[in-house]
Structures are given as C-alpha cells and as structure tokens.
Amino acid sequence: MKKLSVLAIGASLSGGAIAAPAGGDAARTLVIHAGAVVTIPGEEPLGPTTVVVRGGRISEILPGHVERPDARSIDLGNRTLLPGLIDTHVHFSFSPETKLWSAAINTAEDVALFAFSNAKKTLEAGFTTVRDVGSDGYSIHALRDAVNDGTVIGPRIFLSGTSLSIVGGHGDMSGLNRKTTEALYPYDYTGACTGAVECALRVREAAKYGADLIKITATGGIMSQQARGLGQHLSDDELTSIVTTAHGLGLKVAAHAHGGAGIAASVRAGVDSIEHGTWLDEETAKLMAARGTWLVPTLGLLDGRKTSDASPAVQAKMAEARRVAGRNIRLAVRHKVKFAFGTDAGVSPHGQNARQFRLMVEQGPMTPMAALRSATVDAATLLGQSDNLGTIEVGKYADMIAVAGDPYRDITLLEHASTVIKDGQVIRHEVRAP
Template sequence: MIAIAKSPARERSTHCITALALSSFVLGLAATSAAALAPTPGEGAVIHAGAVITIPGKPALGPTTIIVHGRKIAEIQPGHVTVANLPVIDLKDQTLLPGLIDTHVHFSFSPATRYWSAAIDTPEDVALAAFSNAKKTLEAGFTTVRDVGSDGYAIHALRDAVNDGIVIGPRIFLSGTSLSIVGGHGDMSGLNRKTTEALFPYDYTGACTGAVECALRVREAAKYGADLIKITSTGGIMSQQARGLGQHLSDEELTAIVTTAHSLGLKVAAHAHGAQGVTASVRAGVDSIEHGTYLDAGTAKMMAARGTWLVPTLGLLDSHDAADTARLTPAVQAKMAEARKVSGDNIRLAMQYRVNIAFGTDAGVSPHGENARQFRKMVEQGPMTPMAALRSATIDAATLLGQSDNLGTIEPGKYADMIAVAGDPYRDITVLETVTAVIKDGRLVARRAD
C-alpha cells in the first residue's frame, strides 16, 4: 500500500485511495519519458524562445529568455542568456505562449463511453480512464482544466495527485457530480429501475427536489472537495429522453443553489440549452452559462450587464460522425438535429452584446486531446479574432476560474505553465492544434518529435 501524508486535500479523497494508488502507478510509468527531459521540481529552468506572447492580446516579444525558479516564473529577459546550474529548454525556433485552459471537460468519460458502463466499470477503471483523458489533454497544450461533471470521486483523487506532485497532469478545478432534478440531465436514465437504483442511488447522482435539498447538495459537494458547483438547469442534448431542452430546476431551486454556493465561496456553472432555462439561470445569478444553445438577444444583454460568462462548447454537435450518431437513441438524434439549426448563434450573440466568453469544449462528449479544434470555430462563427480566441483560453478563462493571479499570462510570480507552437497564432489560430512542447510548473512534460 502507498503511504500518503494526510492533508486537507488528501482527506477529501481517502475513500478513493485504491483508485489513486493504481492510477498513480500507471501515471508514473507514463510520465517517465517526459520527466527524464525535465528539471527536478524546485530546481528551475531557463527557457529560450524565438518569440513569446506573454500577455495574449499584446504584441509578441522577440527572442526571449524565461527563468523559472521552482514552479513559478522568476524573470523574463530579452535575448538568450544562460544561468549557472540551471538546465536549458531550447525553443529558439518556436513561439511560446501561456498554457491553455479548457473550462468545460469531463475526464471520467469519452465519446466511446456508453451509458451502461457503470454496470461494468470499477472506480479503478474510471480513475485510469480519467488519467488517460487528462494525459491527452495536457499533451494537446491544455495545462489547466475545469472538470464540470465526472461521476464518483476518481476525479477528486486525480486532482489531488496532480496538486501534490505525485503524478503529472493538467491543473484540475472540479465540480464533481452535477446537480439536477430527479430524472433530469445529470440523473441517470435509460436503464431499468432496479439497475438504476443499484448503480445510481438518489443522493449519489446529485439529484435534488426543492430549495432546501438543493442547498444541501451544494453543501455536500463543498464538504467533499468541490472547487465549484455544476448544475443542469435544463434538459440535455445527450440525455436518453425525449423531454426537450426546457427549464428543469425551478427558480426557487436555482436561487437556493446560487445563494448557498456563493456563501461558501464557490462559483456556479449552469448547463443550459433552452432559452427559458438560460434566462432563469442568469436571473438567479449563476457565474457561467455552459452551452447556451438557444441564447436570445435579451438574455445576452442581461449576461453582459451582470458579467455572466458564456462557455459556448462549439464543437459539441460536430464531434459525432455518421457511425457514432447511428448508435445514439432517436431522442438524442432529434435534439442534435434541432440544435444544429442554431449552431453558432450563441457565440455570435455573445460577441454582439459583449458577453464574457471563456474557452470550453465539452471534451468527454467530444474527443479528449482535440480541444484546440474549437479555436477555428470561434474565429469562423463569432467571428472572433485569433487574438480574442486565444485570450478566451488564457486570460479570460483564468478570470472565470478566479486564478488571474496564477494563470493566463507569462509574468513573474505566476505558475510556469507554457506551450510552444511553430508559427504565429495571431495570424493562424490553427497552429494551436499542433503544440510542439508543453511546460507545466516549469517542467518540460511533453515534446513533439521532429
């Protein structure tokens, strides 16, 4: 058995220690080759770059040296200089920029996961799958994510292991299980009653009825280590039901959730597709609307006035090929077909009314590791400039996370999370789809072979 010193973060996940031990073993093996290239944690490094976008939205610097001490950026100097006793990461022919942030992922599943998987998978299976998905995401250049709905506590164990330096992975901020109405999006359906009750007991799913119980679910999530609260205000496109995408949680339930979460210092992310549910969520004071498929002009104006964020997940509807779509239930196929008719309206309205936009892909429903493909959609559909699209996954995403002091730019005092690309993302946003090097906490954790 692996002995781990107790800390507040670790105590949140002791009931998942078996999954953590197993995932840690495999994670350690997977990270060996990258770790061999990197400086020892706490040692530091010198990074030589051909160009550096220190603050997305501002012009890039020319040849630059970034000096890292421990996990953080210590200095930025012009030209290429050396520092005694510090190893050099040579990226002289590359453009360096802040590590990317995806604010809407689900590491515990992927498009290949079927809704009956819980009858087969163990917590250890889920932990290993979550790591595999996290590894793909990190190698794609996303050094930080917000996981907004992974069942069970394997994702808590993975987050804690990354934070404690036991394993290498993206920085994870998580909600745990989503809160929903009974039988809503987030509460299991599609299996017979006995199976559903055995695999997904009422309290396990995050289901709640009434303001008091919904407030209790928020407090439970906080008790067991959630960094934020995720709710499903409306039906979902991928739910195994034909009840549409209208409002699910009542106005009273929404208010209780938001008030309770904010009193505990937690933000609320609201999955919301239908217009009525989007509006009700914004009125209740949620911090972000996830998807916002049927967002209308009036609600977009309200979001702009209140500072509510939109996470548009533009690749969601395009992530399923014909063969995959054929495996979906008729109810899901019908909802997808209707939603495709308004695809891109959400981000166009957000741009028109100056709504805050944060990058988020819904990876898990869409493939992990292909997160950067959304940038081109933001440029095409917004339309956003490449510069604005890049900001949405760096400065703006860090702001939504409440991590502006630590993430989103390359500046002294911030975490040394950076990526390299062979090109200029201000001119061609698609260069972000082929990241050549990933640096996390000052360590080179991935590098594409020449």
C-alpha cells in the first residue's frame, strides 16, 4: 500500500504546473528548467539550465532548456534554483509558545504530532535537512525514522536526542517543585550526568537508542529558569570523557556554550561545534580556527520569544545576550572560524528559519554569499554529508529550492522559496510571474 502524508497531499494540491506521467521509470524522473542555477554556493551561478532528477538524486545538469517529453517537468521561468537549505540547530518538540508546564499536559503522542507540524513548516520554508539538537523523549526519533522510510514527508533529520547536562543545569528540567519534576522527568529519562564515568554512560545510551550525534550543555542557558549565570557547567574531565567516548563511537559532539570559559573548555576538550558561542572571545576564536571547531551562531533570540513572556531571570539573560549579539560572528569572521547555519528554531518560530540570513548579514557582517554557503556547503560538511548534500551536483540528493531573483544580491529572497524539492519530490511549487 502506498503511504501518503499531509505534506504529500499538500504538495499535490499546491497549484504547480507539473505534468505527471502515468508510471514506470519516467514517473521517477523530474526535469527542472531554471533561469539560473547556483550549483555550488560561493561560486557564480549558471545561466539557463536544465536539471534532471532520477530516483531522488540529480542525474544530469544540462545547459539551456532541454525537453524530456516522457518525464514530469517544472518550468521555473527566470527563477534561481539553489541547493536545499540546512538548519543545523533546531528543536522540533517545542516552540516559543511552549510553557514550562507543557510536559504535565502533553502526551508523547502530542509531542510527536507537534514535532511533525514544526517539521512540515520547516520543510515548506525550504529547509530540506535539519539537525535537531535536543528534543524531549524519543518522539523525534520516531519522526526521523518515519521520514527516512517514507511513512511521512519531512526534512531529513539528524538528531542528538536529549542533551547531556549537569544535574540541575541547562538541559535538566528545573523551575518546578521536586515532586512534579521527579514525576515528569525521572533521572534516567534526562541526560543529566555527574563525573566522567556516568557521562560516558550517557553517551553510550544515546548511541544505543539511535542518536546521530551528541549534544551537551557545557554552560548555563539563557532559557533556564534560574539566575545562575552562563558559566561552565560540565567539568573538564566530564567534557573530555564525553568527547572521547562519542568520537570512539563515530559520533560528533555539539556543545551548547554561552559563557567564555565554557566555550574555551569545550574547544580544548575537542568538541566538533560550538552552539551559540555568545561570549566568544578573541583567544578562543583563534583556538577554534586552529583546531577546526565549527561555530553555529544562533541568532534566534533576536527574532523569537518575547521577553515579556519569560521569567525575570530569563529576561535578564536574554537582554544581555541581545546586547552582544553579532560580536561572536564578527570575531569568527576575522579569525576564519568555520561557520554552519543554525537558528535555534523552537526558541524562534519554526518555518521562519530563513530570517536569520538577514541577521547574519546585518549583525556579522557576513556577505550574502557566505551566509548562503553556511546553510548549504558548510552545513553539509559539519554533518559529514558533503557527498550527498549542500550543492547541486550529479549524484547528490535532489534537494533544491527556487527563489525569484539573485540571493547573492538580496539574501532576504531566501525567506520566500517559491519551489521546494526534497529527494526529487515536489513539496511546494508556486506558479506566478517571478
């Protein structure tokens, strides 16, 4: 029995001028005609081009307008075709509207459906791949697997599962009374750990239950309820144990880190990426560049949750983070630190991920070309997926979007993807004059 999803049905009703053949090999072939194609972000685009997709992968890239009468076709007119976008820092199980007490109300089934809804918004916005770096329970695992086996259509998901943290730290639920906390978040359900041995165990458990990477909260967090600052949480020994164990299992480590000491300690321990990096300093930026550590400079707080909705402790931390926003990007650009695009969607609204491009260009400043590259070529490299993602090249997954103009000149065009294709499936296709 052929499986359908809300997204699949939505794509079929999206009003695109898509000619669909009856079946056979041609039914799995898609021909896309574009006015321009950015095959490798950072390089000059091609002119009028035809891209042929077979079996979910790009099979041919041909100059001009080449017809294949027996295949489905999309004519993008003068629009520009780009690789599908990648957001390396999302949280599908919550949103800016999620409340502290939501876990007392929602079932695992509620969370799964909510995560699917957020994934749908993200895919339709042109983000064909994401890295989910901290969602409650195992609902996100089920969503990832359902996408991979074709049960539902959604973005490609690489996930960490629950973040590893110290007891009572960012990532370990706090702000509720003890009885409620223990009922909703039993210790073996969280990622809390104490000491090198227990932290190594948590890594192995995450790997056992299907994590694609390990996420740690190396410092305090802005959205944590307590006013305990943003300093280093996990000790040097715990950090080293986590990284050594994860790398031994073939898993990368993403470190949530705001305060300078925690950023530096994480880099010295060998984490693969620093998430947020709000108070990155000059010395640590140099160290990151020397070690090849990635920065995922989430700017979601600039474009997300209202401070009036947060507790006084959270409001104070948010205000301070907003005050220094962009400084980390400027330091990283100066010292040639590697970047990958990540929004912290969940803190900021899902489906509005592309708004961060403008913030990166304005706050960095980064060039539009560099910002686009961070969400394609560079993000794919961080994920270890350069052979499959990040560019429009023969043999890669047919993940592509189209916009009405040149994103190298106007990065805000990425906020309005008119066509979204993932694995050769047309998710949305708006037909109107570019």
